[in-house]
Amino acid sequence: MAARPVDVSPSCAPAARRTPEDHLRTLQEVTAALSGAVREADVLRVILEQGRAGSGASGSGVAVRDGEQVRYAHLDGYSSDVRATWSAFGMDSGSPVTHVLRTGEALFLGSPQEVLARFDVPVIRAFLEASGEQAMVRLPLVGTTGVMGVLSFGFTAPQAFSEDERAFLLALAGQCAQALERARLYERELATARTLQRSLLPGTLPEVGGARVAARCIPATAGTDVGGDWYDAVRLPDGRLGVVVGDVMGKGVRAASVMGQVRNALRGLLHADPAPAVVLERLDRLVAAMEDDEELVTLAYGVLDAGTGRFTWSGAGHPPPLLLGADGEALYLEPGEGLPLGLGGAREETVVALGPGEVVLLYSDGLVETRRRPLLDGLPLLQEHAAFLVAEGGQADGSGPWTVGPWQGRSSLDALADALVERMGGGGAADDDVTLLALGREPATELTAELLLPARASSASAARACVRERLAAWSGAAAPGAPGGGAGDLAEVAQLCVSEVVTNAVLHAASPARLRLAWDGAVLRVEVRDEGAPFRTALRVPGEEDTHGRGLVLLDALSRRWGLHEVEGGKAVWFELAAGPAG
Template sequence: MPGTVGRVPTPPAPVSGAPAAPGAATAVLGHHWAGTSLGAPEGWDPTLRAVVDVVLASPVPMALTLGDDFLLLYNDGYAELIGDKHPEAVGRPAPEVFAEIWRAPGFGDAVEHTYRTGEPFLERETTLPLHRRGSGVVEHVVFTRGYSAVRDGAGRIVGVLAVAAETTQVTQQLQSLSDFSAALAGTLTLDDVARVALRYAITSFDADLVTFAVDEGGGGWRLVRRIRGELLDEADERLPPLWRRTPADWPAPVVVAARSGVPHFAADGQPLRETAVDRHDQKIRALATVPLRASVVRGGLAIGYQTPHSWSAAERALLAAAAELAGQAAERARRFETQHGTAQLLQRSMLPEHLPDLPRLRIAARYDPGVDGNAAGGDFYDAFLLPGGELGVVLGDVAGHDVQAAARMGQVRAALRALALSDPRPDAVLAGLDRLVTSLCAEAGTHELFVTVVLGVVDAERQRLTLASAGHPAPLIRRCDPAGEPLAEYVEVPTGAPLGLGSRPATTTVRFAPGDTLLLFSDGVVERRRQGLATGLGSLAEAVAGAGSGDPRALCAVASAAVPGATEDDVAVLAVEHALRPSRSASMEVPAEPTAPSRVRHWMSGQLTEWGVADSVIGAAVLCTSELTTNALLHAGTAARVEIDLSPERLLVSVADSGTRGTVTRAQTDTLSSRGRGLGLIEELSDAWGTDPTVRGSTVWFEILLPSD
């Protein structure tokens, strides 16, 4: 019968005579087997005793269930798997020890089937809930399990041998690789690819240090890394990663692998000794470097540990697969960045790079591309001085998101300025533009050229504003009455037909007093899917009225974010403030040198002190400016320009870089950089802040309201 353990009258050397081993072996050898249905080990069948010796000596997790009671006997490897159930599980019935899973399909029934029939059982992957030692929680662990019958010397089945190999880590890594591929599919830029690759490698391989490198395209490399336990910019998943640039012949292992296309694995040593930049590199003892294996972009991925680490075949395969996925994503990202950069440069080169600098009229504009940012659009703005000393301001929209729309936008903008310089009356200018657009339509053989424009003439001396519109949304004026709360009202200007349709626009003139701010905007600011236009216009007016000040740069940022929800259209905003009193301004060119932030602090502190600014405002402003300057120099890698503008109501500071890395996105302060207080500090110390894209870079600014006298 399979339930009877074979006995022999004169057994050879008993199991208990084997040398004692620690852990499970000690518990097995010391267990009181005589009190069980198996009896004392001295009476066990010699074949069974030999199997027991093999099990106890094996490093592979093994267990025996013996007799009809399925009494448990197992080795150290198996003891690690069952955690807190050891050592009480030794000699107890398996159905009792594993009561929570014994009746689960493929577990107890498989053991019982093998015991009854002798048929082996193999399950390559199964998930079981187990208690890890000392954890106090149930973990779902993945195993590969095999059961085979154990026979005595007479060929009778006396038990079942269970061999278990935990494959949780491999399974998790394979799932993580799938998640990695899905995450890379959503990346657009190399910044995005680097963020995803660093996050995947540090978590999937439980690494101490990860480095991602790509070639610069024209010689040299740029590297970004992530360190276990260190909160970096990319932890927020929205800020750009901090790249470090190196020469083309840099001997770092990840660059060597990228150049040669050959992976390298170091199990122990000091692989980063020659190129270490800090203590984190110096502590690395094991390092794997694999090339990205892309056809166009060269790059590499490095995984490092602070302890010796043998790289298994499975780990090497996973690394190679991850590097190949990252390489494909990097190539897509580089193509996108090239197309995106060309489209945006075309778009922004057709917009004014500098707006007029006037003592009583402060001007700011903002343009954010719609769709995916990979096509030029037709929104435009302009501001220019007229022969009589007035200020001409315009914002328009040429339908389309392609190079042709951008080219037509350039034609319309150039013609508008030429007409205004000849005859500044808004209705006359738009009438002339209507004839131009009609001519362009005839030339192109189409009637689908849709152009809307609003044009204003600001006369600061007479405190009046004259407007005309050709199918464009009505402008908004934020009025700041010293005796009351600010309010925002739309100007009742006759809309007229879009250009090219025989437009005959009419003008309207309204008061534009000191303290007022004019806001021109495109329909992308207020239009959203499944939302009425009136809702968007109401949200915009409410946001502008509730702004902390009428500063045009701040209002542009407020207007761009006033209506919630994504838009596929371009967003263009232009604001003009009629200042209560003239402001004072100064600027400084900041070279890309390590001492630049300290020079900025010294210059700015002296300038604001000379202007009589309160010490509390100076301290906050200098600190914030230093952080923004450091951020610009690190991320753009080029010189920057710091501008300060002081009015009786507020201090405005902006830091512009000339890089092409894109804008910095607002983030919550609890997830910001450990590289200093960073943008979280700006959030805390300023009354408003934002980012503006420019023709060749981006500008980050902040505003501090001044205490009233």
């Protein structure tokens, strides 16, 4: 940039003088404002705004040293060109800012002549020309380790800087330095606490046959402290799945530290005896023995046996889990909250049967409770949103209807968790950490087989062989919660029923037949299609000498249910056999 002569004539009238009472009132306002400013950006905003208003300055900024470079963390009241050109410069520039950083001297330069008398270097001449400043103040921000930055004010008119004005600006710089150092210390602690909190959350969630887990833990953004929310999911040695959501009612490193101790202790206790009441009683003793008794710890912990659907849980001062039924109903589990950990009292367990395709939600109070929404309003709101999403609503992106059953795996749980957090307001500026864990039980994958049978008597034997072989192969595929054994236990009765139906199809309909078997882990469905016309399904008890008509009687006696319906080009007879007792 080509330098032009700088107008150093004191032709501008000085700004209107402020009285000592004005300065005292401004300092009091700054003190009040800084009491609520805990982040560096908030401190600088208060100081720069109040400083400009109290001194009549047109521009302000705070510069900090970064090695051999100087950068303005904030530079307000200047054009974009000035901010872009002078937001950073070297320590060897010979500027007033670098002088203050090196010496700690406060500079009150009331006119361009005073500026250039001490700092007649190209960079300063260019700055005066571009900014139009006629006076400047550069004040050291002195912390416990020395000069930590420079508070700058610029004026478009020459200034005399009375003793009172100098004292006011020096006091302002002192307030800024103290608040800035406190904010930096706080932000370091905040970063440490967040790192600790993140390190204690599981990197991946376990895969357990018959169950899936999705979780979200979103730090508070509207507030300033790190909360003590956490979650965990652990595959137990016996194949069951333990899940927990906890909350330490404190903030910062202390809360994160307590959270870590409880989380690690719980993981260890699970392998000794994972029963929820036992685990909570042992955690009670651990928390009661902690030296730091200022932090309240709440949690909800449960164990799912995906094979039977048995979900056992216990709570310690925590909101109850929410069960999302496959029918779209959302119900809170029976109260089992108990007292927070360490406060004593008997621990009780609640058991619920989690059906295939159903989901249970564990969450922290940050999901349901905010400064504007009390807990008792948030709980029914969560219930309402969950029921809507499961039974009536659509995906979070509006792409279509959503049902929990048929169960859609982890991706569906992830979408459900995201949608619930968004609907409850946890995706924006949250007052508290928001934690949600969704535990879903999946139905067994349906196994199928088909066989085309020619129109001859030997097809009944081929059908029985197909049933026998397929059910033997599927004998290990029992559904979670199936009341009896596997598919192999149904082989004898299934062969008898299918033989009757196939015989009717190939002999009476005189057409090829198609046999289809479907096993979902609990129920075997058999369907035989042929090209014959539908017939009346009324049962008739055959006489002693009748050689036909016994097939439907057998189906009615042995199957869970059966039926007949028309299909394109013919009819289909079907029946179902349940694992365990029929009916």
